[in-house]
Amino acid sequence: MTDNKLFKTEIDFCSTCGTILPLPGRDPTVKCYRCKTEVDVAVFNTVEAKSEGLHSEDFSGPVVDRQCSQCGHDGMTYATRQTRSADEGQTIFYSCPQCKFQEIENS
Numbered sequence: 001m002t003d004n005k006l007f008k009t010e011i012d013f014c015s016t017c018g019t020i021l022p023l024p025g026r027d028p029t030v031k032c033y034r035c036k037t038e039v040d041v042a043v044f045n046t047v048e049a050k051s052e053g054l055h056s057e058d059f060s061g062p063v064v065d066r067q068c069s070q071c072g073h074d075g076m077t078y079a080t081r082q083t084r085s086a087d088e089g090q091t092i093f094y095s096c097p098q099c100k101f102q103e104i105e106n107s
Contacts, residue, residue: 011043066094070101 012021014032021039024030029038066076076094083091089107096102 011046014039063097064094068096068099068101069103071096071099073098076103 013019014021014035014037016037017032017035019032019034021030021032024041024044027041029040030044031038061077061079063075064078065074066078067074068076073096076096078095079093080090081093084106092105092107094103094105
C-alpha cells in the first residue's frame with residue numbers, strides 16, 4: 001500500500017492526486033484509477049451513506065391524467081425533483097394511488 005499523502009482530503013478522494021476514489025469492493029484495498037495509490041478499505045468503515053430518495057408522502061400530490069401501466073388505473077399522482085445537472089430538465093416521479101406502482105420520466 002502506498003502512503004504518499006500530498007494534501008488532506010475527504011475520505012472518498014485520493015490524498016495523492018485528489019481524484020475521486022472508486023467504491024470499495026471485495027478487495028482489501030481501493031486503488032485510485034489515476035495514480036494507482038492504494039487505500040485500505042477499513043478507512044471507509046466510518047462513512048455513512050444517506051439517500052435523498054422520495055418518500056411515500058412525496059406521492060400524495062396533485063393528480064395528472066395518466067394511466068397506470070401496472071394496473072390500468074386512470075389518474076396518477078406526481079412529484080418533481082431536479083436530479084440531474086441544472087441545465088437539464090427535471091425528473092417526474094409518477095405514483096399510482098391504487099397499486100402504488102411508480103414510474104420515472106426525465107423531461
